[in-house]
Amino acid sequence: MEPTIIINIKNCCGCNLCVLFCSWRRAKYFEPGKAAIQVNKDYKRNRYQIVLDEEKCDRCMLCVAQCPTGTLLKGEK
Amino acid sequence: MTVLLKVDLTSGKIETEDITALQHRYLGGLGINSKLAADLIPPRCSPFDEENVLLVGTGSLVGTLLPTASRTDITSKSPLSGRYGSSNSGGEWGVKLRLAGYDHLAIRGKAKRPAILYIDNGSVYLEEAAYLWGEDTWFTVDWIKENKGNDFEVAAIGPAGENLVAFASIQNNYYDSWGRNGMGAVMGSKNLKAIAIRGSGKIEVACAEYFNKICREAFEKVKNDDSFGWTNKYGSMIASTPYNKIGALPGRNFTRGALDGWEETRGRKIFAEKYKEKSMACHSCPIACSHWSKVKEGPFKNYETKGLEVTFVFEFGAKLDIASIPEIFKCVELCNRMGMDVISSASVIAYLVECCEKNIIKSSDIGFTPTWNDYKGTLKLLHLIAYKEGIGNVLSGGVKRAAGQIPGSEYYAMHIKGVEIPVRDPRAKCDIWSLGYLTNTRGGDHLRARSPVEIFAAGFIDHENEELGLTPEQIDELDMPPALKEKIFGTPPSRVHIPQMIRYAEDLITIINSVGFCIRPPVLRSLGPDFYARALNAVTGSNYTADSVLSAAGKIWELQHHFNQREGETISEYKFPERFYREPLPRLEGKPHPPLSEKNVQNIIETYLKIRKEEI
Numbered sequence A: 001m002e003p004t005i006i007i008n009i010k011n012c013c014g015c016n017l018c019v020l021f022c023s024w025r026r027a028k029y030f031e032p033g034k035a036a037i038q039v040n041k042d043y044k045r046n047r048y049q050i051v052l053d054e055e056k057c058d059r060c061m062l063c064v065a066q067c068p069t070g071t072l073l074k075g076e077k
Numbered sequence B: 001m002t003v004l005l006k007v008d009l010t011s012g013k014i015e016t017e018d019i020t021a022l023q024h025r026y027l028g029g030l031g032i033n034s035k036l037a038a039d040l041i042p043p044r045c046s047p048f049d050e051e052n053v054l055l056v057g058t059g060s061l062v063g064t065l066l067p068t069a070s071r072t073d074i075t076s077k078s079p080l081s082g083r084y085g086s087s088n089s090g091g092e093w094g095v096k097l098r099l100a101g102y103d104h105l106a107i108r109g110k111a112k113r114p115a116i117l118y119i120d121n122g123s124v125y126l127e128e129a130a131y132l133w134g135e136d137t138w139f140t141v142d143w144i145k146e147n148k149g150n151d152f153e154v155a156a157i158g159p160a161g162e163n164l165v166a167f168a169s170i171q172n173n174y175y176d177s178w179g180r181n182g183m184g185a186v187m188g189s190k191n192l193k194a195i196a197i198r199g200s201g202k203i204e205v206a207c208a209e210y211f212n213k214i215c216r217e218a219f220e221k222v223k224n225d226d227s228f229g230w231t232n233k234y235g236s237m238i239a240s241t242p243y244n245k246i247g248a249l250p251g252r253n254f255t256r257g258a259l260d261g262w263e264e265t266r267g268r269k270i271f272a273e274k275y276k277e278k279s280m281a282c283h284s285c286p287i288a289c290s291h292w293s294k295v296k297e298g299p300f301k302n303y304e305t306k307g308l309e310v311t312f313v314f315e316f317g318a319k320l321d322i323a324s325i326p327e328i329f330k331c332v333e334l335c336n337r338m339g340m341d342v343i344s345s346a347s348v349i350a351y352l353v354e355c356c357e358k359n360i361i362k363s364s365d366i367g368f369t370p371t372w373n374d375y376k377g378t379l380k381l382l383h384l385i386a387y388k389e390g391i392g393n394v395l396s397g398g399v400k401r402a403a404g405q406i407p408g409s410e411y412y413a414m415h416i417k418g419v420e421i422p423v424r425d426p427r428a429k430c431d432i433w434s435l436g437y438l439t440n441t442r443g444g445d446h447l448r449a450r451s452p453v454e455i456f457a458a459g460f461i462d463h464e465n466e467e468l469g470l471t472p473e474q475i476d477e478l479d480m481p482p483a484l485k486e487k488i489f490g491t492p493p494s495r496v497h498i499p500q501m502i503r504y505a506e507d508l509i510t511i512i513n514s515v516g517f518c519i520r521p522p523v524l525r526s527l528g529p530d531f532y533a534r535a536l537n538a539v540t541g542s543n544y545t546a547d548s549v550l551s552a553a554g555k556i557w558e559l560q561h562h563f564n565q566r567e568g569e570t571i572s573e574y575k576f577p578e579r580f581y582r583e584p585l586p587r588l589e590g591k592p593h594p595p596l597s598e599k600n601v602q603n604i605i606e607t608y609l610k611i612r613k614e615e616i
């Protein structure tokens, strides 16, 4: 079975830690725009959207492990 | 490399400078800003002169994934105090500045017509923005996002900044601010409506392997700190309930330490249960101390906003005794949209209300009678201040200037060095926090001296020493050079020496504001100079030690202090408002807090300044 990332967006606090860990692990520098996971934000209304680039993501689950709010959870396909 | 982007609004000239050498001496953020302020701002110039410089400094660790590394300092000569001015904000704006390739900005001159500075990665340009002049900050942010791209982060001023209200803020997107010291008015005087940034580059790290180690250590320490859980649940609202119980509120312009019905209307429990929807975080912050809230009933039903911060509750809720959280939300929203500091705004209104009560100002002079718990009157006054109309014009210079114009009102002007005092009444406890109001180089403010081992309930041994309240193991574990531990806690550890601790707490916060971390308790308590030295070395390749970051912090203090002295500051200004030395502070239960002893306070300040001078 293949692991997947389940997104529970209502918990997301917008910390970007998923993006940062993903970016760091790949490149050993911080280039958030190139991470496999992105957090799009509507600050005014506090609405967030997580976009996962399935091609780029290799399911290392680092973002899941580091997400402080349980927004990202490990699932199986 | 640390890059300074220099913008001259008069000539339109834009250039960059490599200031890496400054990073190695002054840490970054606030530290480098203090050095640039000393070098670039001419002595005795008016804050609104073209020569005054608006300095923006991202912390040198900002944009990495270190916990809370998100914060940016803005420094200039303050229109409120006429002295060294500085303000700090988080979110993502500074991160984007670094991702665009710049760490610091120095903006001087004055644009001929209202303008916006766009920093779009490598492309930096000024664009005329006359159509936005007069608009509030939310409209401005909306406009830039809609017309230039949703990925722009915006720092903007509102009508208050345009109209040179002395305590105008710069708003960081919608809900966050560089609030204190009137940085928004400096922007207004330069005809600069906004700084909008799109940054999609990268931030490099000097030593990846070491960074990994530092990172694990930092997350572990911050998350394991005892304060982590409650900071996440309540954020700063944790303080709302105990301050009322102890009688430490700045109630009704510092005349009541506790207020009737506080807990049921403005306590932390009611906030968490009735309004809080979820936690929110700044960039790279696992603590998430901020909140998103929703009003579920009553006239503001379905209103949603970021908040509450306890500062808002102490300012509008206590100082003005507005007893409804939704009404406090709305007052804060108006400050955000007009671009005005919440603390100074609530303070000038509290001063006015008390002056009206005492009949020093007549209702007939202002056209209506403002009172306590007066939501409508407060909104009206906030508008008058932002547009400098009627009594608003008098209040827009801050309480010190207002008192200069209204005979007999000085006693009710609650400020230190021209800056309105926030949040807590020093009579409840004259500790490091309270005395930090006096020593603060940016005037009456609570955010630049907070002990990393603060225990609010700890008693005093004498006026200069607080009970320790820590075990020897806790002191052993503390990230602080041993020689300082000896000075502060004694051998064996038996007390907290207040003047020594003020000095250390200030230096620690200077370091934090220079690297761009946050001063919330989980960070303040768990990470110290040794950690920051190693983190700086890992990220920037510098060569700091615990001792050398502390000595850099000392130098940064000296720069700020010297800036103030050059503008005429004297020791006689290190003084609380008269009221604190004369009146006891009533509370609901127990005896009133006695007035402060002027002699003891002066004694501590003298010892503190002596310690500072010895160090130089």
Ligand code: SF4
Pocket (backbone or CB within 6 Å): A018, A021, A022, A035, A036, A037, A056, A057, A058, A059, A060, A061, A062, A063, A064
């Ligand atoms: S699981 Fe995918 S998105 Fe998450 S850190 Fe790994 S590569 Fe990035």
Ligand code: SF4
Pocket (backbone or CB within 6 Å): A011, A012, A013, A014, A015, A016, A017, A018, A019, A039, A050, A066, A067, A068, A069, A070, A071, A072
């Ligand atoms: S780490 Fe989790 S909470 Fe933070 S932005 Fe990513 S999904 Fe949201």
Ligand code: SF4
Pocket (backbone or CB within 6 Å): B068, B070, B090, B091, B280, B281, B282, B285, B286, B287, B288, B289, B290, B518, B519, B520
């Ligand atoms: S603790 Fe709060 S204020 Fe500090 S960085 Fe995190 S969310 Fe922002």
